[in-house]
Amino acid sequence: MRSSLDLTPASSPEDPEDAERSADSTPTGSQAAWSLRTRRIIFATLVLATVAALGSAFWTVLAVDGWTIPEFVMLGCFLISAPWIVIGFWNALVGFSILRFAPDPMRVVAPCIADTPADSPIDARVAVVMCVRHEDPARVVRRLDAVTRSLDATGWGGRFDVFVLSDSQKPDAVAEEEATISRWRESLARPERVTYRRRTSNEGFKAGNIRDFVLDQGAAYDVMITLDADSVMSGEAILRLVRVMQANPKLGILQSLVVGLPARTIFARAFQFGMRASMRSYTMGAAWWAGDNGPYWGHNAAIRIAAFRDHCRLPTVPGGAPLGGAVLSHDLFEAVLMRKGGYEVRVLPEEGGSWEDNPASLPEFLRRNLRWCQGNMQYLRLIGSPGLPFLGRVNLMIAILMYAGAPAWIVFMVAGAAQAWDPPVVIGGGGDDPFPWTLSTALVVMMMLVLFAPKIMGYLDVLLQPAESRRYGGQGVFAAGVAAEVTFGMLFAPIVSFSVTAFLLQLFVLRKPLGWEAQDRDGRRVRWSEAMRLLWPATLFGVALAVSLWLTAPDVLPGPPPC
Amino acid sequence: MLIAYIFAAPFTVMTSIDAPDADAPRFRLVAIPEEMDTPVEVRAVSAGPEDAAGAGYAPPMSPFRFDAEPKRAAYSAAAE
Numbered sequence: 055m056r057s058s059l060d061l062t063p064a065s066s067p068e069d070p071e072d073a074e075r076s077a078d079s080t081p082t083g084s085q086a087a088w089s090l091r092t093r094r095i096i097f098a099t100l101v102l103a104t105v106a107a108l109g110s111a112f113w114t115v116l117a118v119d120g121w122t123i124p125e126f127v128m129l130g131c132f133l134i135s136a137p138w139i140v141i142g143f144w145n146a147l148v149g150f151s152i153l154r155f156a157p158d159p160m161r162v163v164a165p166c167i168a169d170t171p172a173d174s175p176i177d178a179r180v181a182v183v184m185c186v187r188h189e190d191p192a193r194v195v196r197r198l199d200a201v202t203r204s205l206d207a208t209g210w211g212g213r214f215d216v217f218v219l220s221d222s223q224k225p226d227a228v229a230e231e232e233a234t235i236s237r238w239r240e241s242l243a244r245p246e247r248v249t250y251r252r253r254t255s256n257e258g259f260k261a262g263n264i265r266d267f268v269l270d271q272g273a274a275y276d277v278m279i280t281l282d283a284d285s286v287m288s289g290e291a292i293l294r295l296v297r298v299m300q301a302n303p304k305l306g307i308l309q310s311l312v313v314g315l316p317a318r319t320i321f322a323r324a325f326q327f328g329m330r331a332s333m334r335s336y337t338m339g340a341a342w343w344a345g346d347n348g349p350y351w352g353h354n355a356a357i358r359i360a361a362f363r364d365h366c367r368l369p370t371v372p373g374g375a376p377l378g379g380a381v382l383s384h385d386l387f388e389a390v391l392m393r394k395g396g397y398e399v400r401v402l403p404e405e406g407g408s409w410e411d412n413p414a415s416l417p418e419f420l421r422r423n424l425r426w427c428q429g430n431m432q433y434l435r436l437i438g439s440p441g442l443p444f445l446g447r448v449n450l451m452i453a454i455l456m457y458a459g460a461p462a463w464i465v466f467m468v469a470g471a472a473q474a475w476d477p478p479v480v481i482g483g484g485g486d487d488p489f490p491w492t493l494s495t496a497l498v499v500m501m502m503l504v505l506f507a508p509k510i511m512g513y514l515d516v517l518l519q520p521a522e523s524r525r526y527g528g529q530g531v532f533a534a535g536v537a538a539e540v541t542f543g544m545l546f547a548p549i550v551s552f553s554v555t556a557f558l559l560q561l562f563v564l565r566k567p568l569g570w571e572a573q574d575r576d577g578r579r580v581r582w583s584e585a586m587r588l589l590w591p592a593t594l595f596g597v598a599l600a601v602s603l604w605l606t607a608p609d610v611l612p613g614p615p616p617c
Numbered sequence: 618m619l620i621a622y623i624f625a626a627p628f629t630v631m632t633s634i635d636a637p638d639a640d641a642p643r644f645r646l647v648a649i650p651e652e653m654d655t656p657v658e659v660r661a662v663s664a665g666p667e668d669a670a671g672a673g674y675a676p677p678m679s680p681f682r683f684d685a686e687p688k689r690a691a692y693s694a695a696a697e
Contacts, residue, residue, distance in 0.1 A: 318635045318636060319632065319635055320631070320633075320634060321632035321633055323636045324632070414633070416628070416629040416632060467618070542632070544618075544621065545621045545624070545628050546621075546628075549621055549622070549625045549628070549629075552622065552625075578633070579630075579633050579634055580630050580633040582626065585627075585629040585630050588626075588629070590626075593622060593623055593624075593625055593626060595622050596621070596623035599619055599622070600623065603619075
């Protein structure tokens with residue numbers, strides 16, 4: 055059964071008309087294909103040239119006095135971790151330039167969004183779907199109620215129905231869920247607008263849950279708005295997504311830019327302060343070259359249901375443990391499949407009405423991050439799937455590199471410490487060239503700039519807009535926030551890298567994957583015993599490195615030199 | 618960086634406590650109804666100079682108590 059208003063055109067990507075149009079432009083017809091190709095060539099050239107320049111400079115520094123085994127390892131690690139960092143640098147720089155200098159940034163990166171009227175009537179039937187599994191049902195209802203009331207306030211609430219898709223299994227949780235949602239339904243003027251559906255088996259995890267909805271009930275709707283249990287969207291933000299989807303029948307997924315909900319803990323505050331700043335320029339820059347091959351982050355997005363049903367059926371990851379089985383990081387792969395099916399996937403790179411909770415503490419952040427890491431590692435077995443668009447493979451590779459850089463960084467540090475023990479030269483040596491201090495100093499400065507570029511650009515963007523700075527309490531207040539966040543980030547990032555490295559060892563050496571459990575979304579004070587139990591390996595690693603350096607190169611350590 | 622590894626546990630414990638201004642009504646989601654009362658204290662405050670100009674999204678947040686008291690007082694007054 056199809057909905058009364060079918061937004062999916064009768065034609066398919068195989069139709070001659072479509073084929074002709076897609077050769078000249080993106081599927082929505084809003085952007086010239088040659089223009090995007092040119093951008094991608096420029097971007098790839100910039101990234102490759104930067105990696106080559108940095109690698110060459112590092113080679114020159116290391117090659118003085120010949121090569122040792124640790125130096126080879128350091129160079130290899132540098133080249134593994136550099137591409138991800140450099141991509142971030144150029145995304146941020148391009149995004150910042152567009153934000154600051156383009157008269158209409160949206161028109162530059164996503165004309166199909168810019169061209170959509172802001173007040174067109176809502177004709178589509180829309181399902182707002184939230185997947186839950188052992189979540190606090192009161193929180194789920196609070197958020198969905200806020201979303202529905204906000205939608206009703208726009209006057210278009212009648213076009214939207216709400217689906218709570220539960221995968222909960224524990225009897226107590228199920229009973230509470232059913233009772234809470236039942237009470238909420240009874241309180242509504244139109245209780246039939248809310249549907250609660252629970253699966254008895256969580257096959258395929260969240261992606262399987264959504265898939266089942268699409269097959270069972272999705273045919274009655276044109277578009278679905280996917281929400282996580284920690285998501286909130288305003289009615290106006292949802293309408294904007296739906297209007298763009300209506301105006302562009304060949305747009306398959308439209309992802310909104312999500313910002314952190316106000317949080318209580320210092321961890322969440324500092325994290326979301328930096329994240330928000332960096333995402334602004336990074337996302338704009340990525341949208342510039344990715345164009346119709348944009349991302350899907352799994353929630354706070356609009357999805358064309360018919361296209362999703364027809365093209366986004368996830369495969370089973372081939373092979374055995376630890377990577378085989380159901381696709382865990384389903385979102386990005388669904389985006390790739392959507393584009394493969396002939397539909398655009400776009401991100402709306404502007405803040406506005408789209409929020410999510412951020413992890414309240416480091417342990418919770420690490421748990422979530424490692425789940426994502428495991429999911430992204432599955433892409434190693436999916437990236438060669440036949441028929442995927444080239445840009446889709448690039449996006450999958452970037453997702454893999456996001457985590458591959460962590461072990462490279464840790465091994466780099468170990469190799470650096472080993473180099474301080476003055477190992478034997480295996481190639482070259484014997485020359486009397488002076489050490490290139492200027493080049494090595496410039497290299498360190500450049501790497502810091504490249505590494506922190508997304509945040510630097512985001513902070514600059516705020517500082518250069520007086521109105522935006524005022525919203526933070528003024529430029530001075532904002533600068534203080536930046537200083538606090540930079541300090542936080544310098545302590546936070548190394549712990550995350552170590553955690554990812556230890557997990558990848560567990561995954562690939564011990565072949566021990568993680569489970570995929572519900573998150574603890576409530577902030578709670580972490581006990582010392584829990585912190586020590588979780589992080590003693592990182593502490594031991596730090597102490598071992600410090601002792602090694604204290605014995606071999608005490609000058610690099612802070613504090614007075616040893617006697 | 619070594620400091621980050623060595624002091625990972627204290628960092629974790631100290632950052633899990635509430636920010637000094639965790640209870641301040643300084644976050645406004647003007648498009649979200651007032652009934653919304655999440656565990657993170659999202660509150661709708663409908664007035665304010667930026668909102669009058671049409672800025673309809675949550676204001677950015679500083680990690681700590683860096684916002685000026687007068688501004689907070691203005692939010693409270695608007696809420697009432």
